[in-house]
Amino acid sequence: MWHLTGACNLRCRHCYASDVAAGAPMSRAEAFSFLEYVAALRPPSLLLSGGEPLAHPDFFEYVARASSLGLKVSLSTNGTLIDARTAEFLTEMNVGYVGVSIDGEKNMNDAFRGLTGAFEQAINGIRVLKNSGCRVGLRFTMARPLLRGLPAIMRTSEDLSVDRVCFYHFIPSGRSRDGAALVPLRAETRDALRKLFEWVDRGDAPGEALTVGNFADGILLHLYLKERGDSRAESALSLIARSGGGRSGRGIVSVRWDGTLFADQFSWRRPLGRWPDIEKISDSGAVPSEFGGRCGRCRWIALCRGNMRARAEALTGDPKGEDPGCVLEDAEIENTPEVEESRDGADRREP
Numbered sequence: 001m002w003h004l005t006g007a008c009n010l011r012c013r014h015c016y017a018s019d020v021a022a023g024a025p026m027s028r029a030e031a032f033s034f035l036e037y038v039a040a041l042r043p044p045s046l047l048l049s050g051g052e053p054l055a056h057p058d059f060f061e062y063v064a065r066a067s068s069l070g071l072k073v074s075l076s077t078n079g080t081l082i083d084a085r086t087a088e089f090l091t092e093m094n095v096g097y098v099g100v101s102i103d104g105e106k107n108m109n110d111a112f113r114g115l116t117g118a119f120e121q122a123i124n125g126i127r128v129l130k131n132s133g134c135r136v137g138l139r140f141t142m143a144r145p146l147l148r149g150l151p152a153i154m155r156t157s158e159d160l161s162v163d164r165v166c167f168y169h170f171i172p173s174g175r176s177r178d179g180a181a182l183v184p185l186r187a188e189t190r191d192a193l194r195k196l197f198e199w200v201d202r203g204d205a206p207g208e209a210l211t212v213g214n215f216a217d218g219i220l221l222h223l224y225l226k227e228r229g230d231s232r233a234e235s236a237l238s239l240i241a242r243s244g245g246g247r248s249g250r251g252i253v254s255v256r257w258d259g260t261l262f263a264d265q266f267s268w269r270r271p272l273g274r275w276p277d278i279e280k281i282s283d284s285g286a287v288p289s290e291f292g293g294r295c296g297r298c299r300w301i302a303l304c305r306g307n308m309r310a311r312a313e314a315l316t317g318d319p320k321g322e323d324p325g326c327v328l329e330d331a332e333i334e335n336t337p338e339v340e341e342s343r344d345g346a347d348r349r350e351p
Contacts, residue, residue: 001047001076001254001265002034004059008052010078011114012103014143014182016174016265017051023258028058030259032065034275039069041278045096049076049265051257060089067093075099076139079125080118087125087132099166100126101139102156104149112146126160137164137207143182144170147192154199161206167196169213169325172314173266180315189327193217197224213266213311215245215304216326223332245305249281266310270319293322298333 005025006017026034038046046066053059054077066073075090079100090098103109106119129136138160140146140153157165169189172179184192193211200209211217218240225233244251249263249272256262261272261281272281288301293316295306306312307323315324326333 001049001252002038003049003051003254003256003265004053004062005051005056005257007055008050008078009055009080009115010052010118012078012101012175013112013114014141014170014174014176014179016171016176016268017049018175019177020174020268022256022260025056025257026259028061031058031062034255034259035062035066035069035071037276037278039066039071044072045074046071047074047076052078052081054081054086063090063093063095067095072096077101077125078113078118079122080115082125082128084128084132087128087134090129091132091134095134097135097137097164098129099137099139099164100129101141102153103141103143103146105152105156108146108149108152112143123156123160126162130160130162135163137162137166139166139168141168141170142184142189142192143176143179144184144188145182147184147188150192150195154204158204158206163206164208164210165205167192167209167211169211169217169308169311171213171266171308171311171325173268173310177314183311183315183325186327186329189214189325190220193220193327194224197221213308214325214327215240215243215307216300216328218243219300219303219332220327240303245303246307246309248309253278253281264310266308266314269310269313290320291322292318292320294326294330294333295322298326298328300328300333 003017006022053075063073073095074097075095076099100122102122103112109119110116126136138153138157170182176182196209199205222233222237225236248267252264254262254265255275259275261275261277262268288305291306295301307326309319311325312321312323313319
């Protein structure tokens with residue numbers, strides 16, 4: 001992930017990129033060197049984010065350069081600055097996917113994002129992106145005050161026939177780094193996830209449905225299917241094992257606009273160097289056997305790898321502590337022989 005700029009035309013309550021101490025954006029020369037370096041690594045994807053990436057004055061030039069280098073570019077945006085001309089440009093540059101953030105119905109979204117009219121502008125952005133032939137999706141943050149907007153997001157995604165809907169678990173960081181009150185109760189999160197499972201299983205989701213920032217979701221899906229005697233329960237567990245759990249610093253890295261490198265976009269309290277150090281990072285997180293609390297005694301630890309360490313640190317003060325955002329109940333994390341085969345398989349896949 002490359003965060004082009006901290007500038008943004010909105011002021012979202014849950015923004016990870018705001019209210020952080022950071023230097024000026026890279027110069028154009030450094031940005032071009034960075035793109036060449038990344039292209040040589042041949043990553044599966046380069047996600048452009050911010051702030052609002054379209055607020056950067058060189059956004060179009062950077063996208064064009066990334067495309068010319070053969071990078072598979074995707075975009076994370078609030079959608080309010082996307083017009084027909086921008087959508088056509090993104091399609092011409094072969095941008096593979098654009099994720100547009102919307103937080104519930106109109107009034108809820110605008111209040112949380114600090115701009116009256118933001119909802120309608122984002123909806124218009126999605127429509128012009130679809131008209132241009134670009135693959136587009138919705139992004140919704142499951143912060144506690146926003147959970148009541150979940151049905152509205154489902155309906156909106158259906159009405160717009162988006163290709164993907166991403167449901168992000170809230171992680172206190174940036175402007176919301178002291179936002180423990182925005183973290184839903186476990187029961188509230190589980191209720192939301194079960195509604196999502198049922199929505200997808202009914203075939204109502206218009207495209208892909210993903211949850212982000214809580215690797216225990218996959219375990220809950222396995223248990224949900226098993227509870228119903230669904231034959232897909234074991235195949236779901238196998239998929240979860242192959243995914244490798246938390247990928248911060250292993251399968252994903254975050255490069256801020258000033259060139260600083262982090263394990264992910266929620267871990268900006270812990271810089272890992274400058275962007276030329278990307279190849280030196282193999283795993284910036286703690287070893288699962290070192291985790292404390294519920295994570296330390298959880299039978300699924302090899303599958304989720306401690307969930308989100310950034311959330312654990314934000315809520316407990318300990319990067320090796322338990323993740324209070326885990327969706328599993330105490331009875332579901334107790335050690336039993338049931339998971340040993342999956343755990344062993346996950347361990348064998350570790351580099």
